[in-house]
Amino acid sequence: MDIKTHHKSIRLVEGALLLLFASVLLPSNIKSIAIGLFAVVSGMHFFKSRNSFNFKFFLVNSVVFIVMVITLLYSENVVYGVQRLTMFLSLAIFPLCFSMYSQEDVSYLYRNKEKYLSTYIITVVLFNIIPFMWFYITNYSFEEIIEHFPMAMKLDVGKYGMHAIYLSMHCSIAILFSLYVLPSLSIRWKMIGLIVLDVILFFFLVIYAKKGSIIALTTVAFLFVIFQRKKLTIRPYLFALIGLLILVVAIPRTRNKFLEFKKIEVVGKGAATSTNIRYTIYRVAKDVILESPILGYGVGDYRSVLSDKYRDLGIPVLQEGRFNAHNQFLSFLIIGGAVALLAFLATLIINFIFAVRFNNELLILLIIFYGILMLTDNILEKEAGVVYFALFFNFLAARSLFALPDQD
The missing domain is CATH 1.20.5 (Single alpha-helices involved in coiled-coils or other helix-helix interfaces)
Known part of the structure; x- marks a missing residue:
């Protein structure tokens, strides 16, 4: 060629x-x-x-999808299983695509990473601010739109609808990406513009008030500051992180969410807060997992098994809401038992080791961010979560695989 x-x-x-x-x-x-x-x-x-197809990269990054396909063999509800596999398909498509590139291809794509990251940051801001302004102008007062915007984004925007969990996740990742775009900007107005976009993203993060995303973002922001310890840029990032923590504590909307941790109870004994609901789900999921710990129940049956358990235990709130496991690791245990969980952990751990070895800071932080978020939500079981996890993860992992020199 x-x-x-x-x-x-x-x-x-x-x-x-x-x-x-x-x-x-x-x-x-x-x-x-x-x-x-x-x-x-x-x-x-x-x-x-x-090019030569990189089987190692494909196998490492798609093994959990392969395991889920195998669980279809012992699923009773095959039709639902196929539907679920379709949703998980990004976990195989993106490893497949990036396995077809050469080292030269990956090097070329990664040299332009600031362009991709900037595009994502801008589109996430637009995705939030356009409907916010529309609802504010046409339907709500400012106080009302602050209160109702998360639900409006879920129910009133048609095919653009997205749950606040994923909206919050996108805002947090966009802020994380901005930390790596900012040093590449040499023009003052662009730097100021990016900071303004971060302020807008934080504004929406407060509106959605999702504890998982805030904790995950705060953690990776702290680690980012540590990564900068030998650079002159540490001071402004440190001040920004302290400001973020102060605002989270000072703003009632987010502060009240974290106050839920003061009293965690099973639903029925305590209020049906998001924290108590998750606590109750985890207790139920534990019992379900212990009944089939090695192979799980199959990708076709894992949701119905959990719903049946809610009914058997007589927990109306969970039964009516048809809640999933609200923990991606527990969900993999229910789908494919220890085999599926170990397959997924192997993917994360292997890529994390290579990221550390080749100083791939952004991939390290992204794995930690998603790892924290997965402790409280099944983010890989909706398009808004799995597509972007697979895209970002494989794009950044390809750099480590081909051992590209540090370009940050």
């Missing part, structure tokens, strides 16, 4: 990848087309470039 043709081919990959980083603004049906386009363009580039 000549240089001109290769350059044109990889530029098509770059364009498709850029569209994915901007896909927060796309409705769910178009988002699937964007993923398909990326897969097709990656495949075309693979065959044109005559």
Whole structure:
């Protein structure tokens, strides 16, 4: 393949990848087309470039999906299992695509990472601020929109609808990405613009008031400051982190959420707060897991097994809400037992080791961020969560795999 043709081919990959980083603004049906386009363009580039397929990368990063496919063999509800596997498909598509690139391809794509990260930051801000302004102008007072915006984003925006858990996750990741974009900016107005975008993102983070995202963001922000300990930039980041903590404590909306930790009880004995609901779910999930700890119940039956347990125990709040495990690690245990959980942990641990070895700071923080978030939510079981986890994870993991030199 000549240089001109290769350059044109990889530029098509770059364009498709850029569209994915901007896909927060796309409705769910178009988002699937964007993923398909990326897969097709990656495949075309693979065959044109005559690259070698990296089986190691594909196997390491898709093993949990492979295990879930195997659990379909002992699932009673095969139809539902296939539906669930379709939702999890990003866990196989993105490892497949990035396995088809050469070291030169990955190096080219990663050199432009600030462009992808900036695109994601801007689109997340637009995704939040456009409907906020629309609802404020047409339906609500400022006090009302602050109160009702999370529910409006879930129910009143059609195919753009998204639960506050995922909205909060996107805002937090965008703020994390901005920490790595800011040092690359040399023009003053761009730096100020990015800081303004961060303020907007934090504003929405407060509105959604999701404890998991706030804890995860605070943790990785603290680690980021530690990573900067030998650089001159540590002081402004440290002040920003302290300011973030002060605001979380001072603002009643977020402070009251964290006060739930003061008294954690089983639903029925205590109030049906989000913390108490999760605590009750975990107790139920533990009993379910212990009945089939090695292989789980299969991807087709894991939700119904949990719902049946809610009914048997007579917990109306959980039964009516049809709550999932609200913990991704517990969910994998219910789907495929210890086998599925170990497969997923192996993916995270192997990539974390390579990230540390090759100083891939952003991947280290991203794994920690998602790891914390997965303790309280099944973020891989909705399109808004699994697509972006798989995209960001594999994009950043490819850099470690090919041992690219530190470019931060």
